[in-house]
Structure formats: structure tokens, C-alpha cells
Amino acid sequence: MHGEVAGDQVRFRRPCPACGAAAVADGGQALIGGRLEWSIETDCPACGPVLACGRAGMPAELRRRLLAEGAHGPVRLELDGAVRPAVVMKVLRAELALDLAGARAALAELRAGRYTGTLAEVAYLVAAFGAVGAGARAVRARDCGSRHGVGERGAVAEGLSGGSGADRP
Numbered sequence: 001m002h003g004e005v006a007g008d009q010v011r012f013r014r015p016c017p018a019c020g021a022a023a024v025a026d027g028g029q030a031l032i033g034g035r036l037e038w039s040i041e042t043d044c045p046a047c048g049p050v051l052a053c054g055r056a057g058m059p060a061e062l063r064r065r066l067l068a069e070g071a072h073g074p075v076r077l078e079l080d081g082a083v084r085p086a087v088v089m090k091v092l093r094a095e096l097a098l099d100l101a102g103a104r105a106a107l108a109e110l111r112a113g114r115y116t117g118t119l120a121e122v123a124y125l126v127a128a129f130g131a132v133g134a135g136a137r138a139v140r141a142r143d144c145g146s147r148h149g150v151g152e153r154g155a156v157a158e159g160l161s162g163g164s165g166a167d168r169p
């Protein structure tokens with residue numbers, strides 16, 4: 001895996017978006033150069049490969065599948081305890097475009113160890129927290145018994161420090 005890319009992917013069956021024929025699709029989301037990107041490539045027997053991709057507006061179906069069926073599945077965001085709540089709120093509001101109530105709710109989830117997302121989404125926030133000097137890491141949420149770090153800050157944030165704080169998804 002390339003050092004600047006953190007992401008997950010999933011293969012699933014779906015109708016071709018162009019002609020409706022039964023097809024197999026490869027969907028994914030990744031953090032590339034500090035930006036979140038998603039793609040779905042549908043391999044249609046009639047049309048050939050049909051590609052949909054973008055930055056904003058990831059289809060809800062793809063996100064649901066990544067969390068349920070992706071190799072990484074849901075990933076939990078862990079923050080160092082010493083990070084001040086005001087800093088956490090500022091990063092959450094800036095990076096997720098949350099209002100105050102939304103940021104408070106997210107902060108509570110974080111503090112309770114319940115804040116999860118896709119690997120790329122959490123890696124994005126790990127980089128954002130790293131950019132303001134706050135220690136954060138991505139931890140695999142699916143295996144309750146063994147907590148594997150899937151994106152320790154050094155690995156995920158490597159190469160992202162240059163301007164990642166200024167980029168928005």
C-alpha cells in the first residue's frame with residue numbers, strides 16, 4: 001500500500017447504471033494526497049467498465065457496504081486524553097462542517113470511544129488532528145478481542161502533513 005493512501009474497498013453485485021444489466025462492481029474510498037475520494041467501477045458485460053467517482057457525495061450504499069463488508073470495516077478514532085476539548089471541537093467543526101451541537105455529540109462519542117467511520121474517513125481525521133499537534137490514531141473496531149492499529153498516526157499521517165489541514169473533502 002502506498003504511504004499516502006489509506007482506504008478500503010468492497011466488491012458487490014449491482015445493476016449497471018447505464019443499461020441495468022446484472023454486473024459486478026468494485027467500490028472504494030481512500031484518502032489520497034490529503035483528500036477523501038470514492039469510486040465505483042461497474043464491470044458491465046454489455047457496456048464494459050462504467051466508472052463513477054468523486055470527492056463529496058459518496059453514495060450511501062457504498063459507505064454502508066464499506067462499513068459492513070470492507071476488509072477494514074468500521075474503524076474507531078482514538079484521541080490522546082490530553083487533547084483539549086476545545087481543540088477537538090475546532091477540528092471536528094472545521095473538517096466535518098458540523099454545527100456546535102453536532103460537534104458536541106461527536107466529541108461525546110469520541111470521549112466514549114464510540115466514534116467510528118470508514119478507514120479513509122478516520123485516517124482523514126487522524127491527519128487533521130495531527131496537523132494541530134493532537135495525537136490521534138485509527139483502531140480497527142470490528143475485532144473486539146484484538147485491537148489492531150490499522151493506521152497508527154505515523155503511518156497514516158506520513159506525507160499528509162503538507163497542507164492536509166487546509167484541504168477539505
Ligand SMILES: [Zn+2]
Pocket residue numbers: 016017018019020021044045046047048
Ligand atoms: Zn451496461
